[in-house]
Amino acid sequence: MELKIKYLDIQETQDIVFLNVKDAIKERIDPGEKIIVKKSDSSYSSSAVLTKNLIPEGFIGIPLEKSKHYNHLENEVVEVLPDVNMELIHISKKKIDGKILTNEEVRKFVGGIISGNIDSVVISSFLTTTQILGTSTKEVEYLTRAMAETGTMIRFDKGPIMDVHSIGGVPGNKTALLTIPIVASAGLYIPKTSSRAITSPAGTADVVEVISPIDFPPEKLKEIVKTTGGCLAWSGVLNLTPADEKIVEVERKLHIDPEPIILASVLSKKYAMGAEFLLIDMPMGEGTKVNTWENARKLASNFTELGSALGMHVEVAVTYGGQPIGNAVGPALEAREALMALERKQSGSLTEKAIGLAAILLELGKKADVGKGKAMARDILESGKALEKFREIIAAQGGQSDIKPEEIPLGKFKETILSEDSGYITKVDNATIVKVAKILGAPFDKGAGLLLNYKVGDRVEKDDIIVELYAESKERLLSAKRFLDYNRIFQTEGMILKRFPGFKVI
Amino acid sequence: MELKIKYLDIQETQDIVFLNVKDAIKERIDPGEKIIVKKSDSSYSSSAVLTKNLIPEGFIGIPLEKSKHYNHLENEVVEVLPDVNMELIHISKKKIDGKILTNEEVRKFVGGIISGNIDSVVISSFLTTTQILGTSTKEVEYLTRAMAETGTMIRFDKGPIMDVHSIGGVPGNKTALLTIPIVASAGLYIPKTSSRAITSPAGTADVVEVISPIDFPPEKLKEIVKTTGGCLAWSGVLNLTPADEKIVEVERKLHIDPEPIILASVLSKKYAMGAEFLLIDMPMGEGTKVNTWENARKLASNFTELGSALGMHVEVAVTYGGQPIGNAVGPALEAREALMALERKQSGSLTEKAIGLAAILLELGKKADVGKGKAMARDILESGKALEKFREIIAAQGGQSDIKPEEIPLGKFKETILSEDSGYITKVDNATIVKVAKILGAPFDKGAGLLLNYKVGDRVEKDDIIVELYAESKERLLSAKRFLDYNRIFQTEGMILKRFPGFKVI
Structure with a gap:
């Protein structure tokens, strides 16, 4: 009125x-x-x-x-x-009382989050209720749609639109830098957007940013994808799901991450990007988000079910997350490693994982017959087409498309860690790697990070260089080194795992 | 360090x-x-x-x-x-996971609330969890002690210390203005502290404030009680339970009021005041906090159990809450009515309820034998001793101890509401009374409120004056009157209960 x-x-x-x-x-x-x-x-x-x-x-x-x-x-x-505030409060109370919200109620609530009519205290209550009581399948669908439809929605006039997303938890996962150009080389659209690191030492966006701009308004992003078939962009500036940002802010304060919110958060961004075929990379192992087959199966079927409700084909690939992908952790080190893999100067777990994921996408996108995707992906990588496509995408993004891996600057200060024992490596500790990389300055200092010279199953001799540390400041380097005096990245048979120093040492 | x-x-x-x-x-x-x-x-x-x-x-x-x-x-x-922030977050997460907190954890959490180390978002999560999952008896005890011990604790050198508290929900409940002087007259200590209105049109503190200061530092309060045996003070400035204030702030935003928090909130203040015998007035009826005997019994036994864990004798009196106590609602009107009852110029539900509650306190404090409390309370009231003690307390508080009821200023603007029907009154609507009183300006405008000329069971004739409205502003008065064109305070047999006007009226 x-x-x-x-x-x-x-x-x-x-x-x-x-x-x-x-x-x-x-x-x-x-x-x-x-x-x-x-x-x-x-x-x-x-x-x-x-x-x-x-x-x-x-x-x-x-x-x-x-x-x-x-x-x-x-x-x-x-x-x-x-x-409408009171109405929004009633929605939150209804949820606390264990009742199921209607589509209209969920939309109003999400609208309230965006308009600021809902206080962060009420968002906290909603998240806590979701964590304790869960949500119905329908509620997650409503939430996902509402989160997408209240932000930027991008639609392309060519299909099918492919996408890939890792739910995270494993360090060094720079796979997208290989997967995206392989899939785009085959003539599929794959407009990949990703986030910066939240708790990890490097998100895909942080790694790409070492050699290229990553933030584009929607029209520019569409143009990049139209020209090259793919992109490696940051989701931030696109404003895909503004409600999600406010939710994440409260989740970080509470240190909770309810599964229905993970589902809605991931799929709303992909729905907003118009994805038709989405592959979820779900690393499994100690310290990742899923650590048993039962959890993996449940989460996978929830992703698939929600995708189907949104008209999206969602496939989940459970991947090995027991140790880092490849050998590098930290933005610049990971960019360098990915570029080396594209140049076929390096092979191993990074190449294998990228080919595996790309293969599924090629088959989903009907570019390869079922069972033939892997051969096609490998061929695209080994023929140099993937590298060419990668350079094309980075050029379209306005980045250093001709940069050579060895030209990527690493941290000015370097230290090596020697093995104290001889033996076969039985475990690589992800949590310690993440902690060391963050002490070194990752993801904020682009050149900070570490390089593992060995992986599980390798034989190591006493005094071999097992890890190289890089940092932008000497203090950070020494701090990380000191941390490694008391904590181990590698475990070999029979070794001491950690020392707890007494009060009077050194 | x-x-x-x-x-x-x-x-x-x-x-x-x-x-x-x-x-x-x-x-x-x-x-x-x-x-x-x-x-x-x-x-x-x-x-x-x-x-x-x-x-x-x-x-x-x-x-x-x-x-x-x-x-x-x-x-x-x-x-x-x-x-310690992370430690506090872990405590909140432990609760979400359905685990029982230890005494040390509860104390740390309450300490964090007071120090500001705990964000209101985390308090919200804690309250939501408590609302959904409840708490163990032990946890409520820890919480109550921690809330009291982190604020001002008042101890008197004479005992026993009596106290009375209404859990609210019934309008016009100015009973304490009679109960306290009756009990103090008998030689018992009863250091009554109360809150201002939260959602009601007048809390005890708001009513007493019409004729007296109500905020005292601890030493002054002790002196008042030592001199007179009682007080009618506001709990605010005493800083009895600082954590409670921050909790209430979040509860108001969420519009939830978990029972364990009600228990801890009430008993922590009484524990802080050193109460040994506490009588809880629990109004039961439509719109009050308990509306069935089962709920009343459960809440009563939780109060008693928690009191006993704190070394406090807690007795609960379920009282009639189906209509206002007495006839006045609003600070000045209620102060006037209480004073008239103390002067024996008025009798009825207010007098009866006050005598009933005082009787229990006299028996608990061993001033009257079991079964003789009522006679003693009535005698104290009718002999004028209660009035004398009331004036003594108000004088000690620095208030207008000699004021006569008719000297208490009411709202400048007055309106009367006439009955539209004849018949017996079958219901008095508490919720409508509360809304009208608040539209009139209560509790902020001291003179605002309403006077009911009839109660349930009375016979009313068409055009009888059934309600008198008082306000400090003409607009508020007209606004309330207009509201009563479409909403009824009284129901008589066969009448229309509410009109929903269409779009084109008047």
């Missing part, structure tokens, strides 16, 4: 505005009810006092002080709406 | 400070771990970088920019502590 402003020369101790009773009845506003007064540049909530004579129909009476505060002019038109 | 500041001329992009590795090991601080740097006037959290040579033992290296920001002087001593 639009009303004209009338100044009221009254002392105001409470937050009130005055409406004519006829206008109030039209909008079903009860006396004392909270309403929103909206101008183009401001909006606030006040209690409605209803009056028959003091304010004529079509006007809203605003106390003088408040009028001044909000720069209201007399007879200026403002919009008056019932305050 | 106390360390001296050393400036470090380094660029800082992340939030880091530098410690000597020996100091770090002494305090078991790992590299990268969050620590708190504390000065008398500031404190902040940073990640620890450990160094062997750059910073000597006994020093902390702080980047120059940060030093400037916090006004650090070189060689100034600061305190360095591990950041």
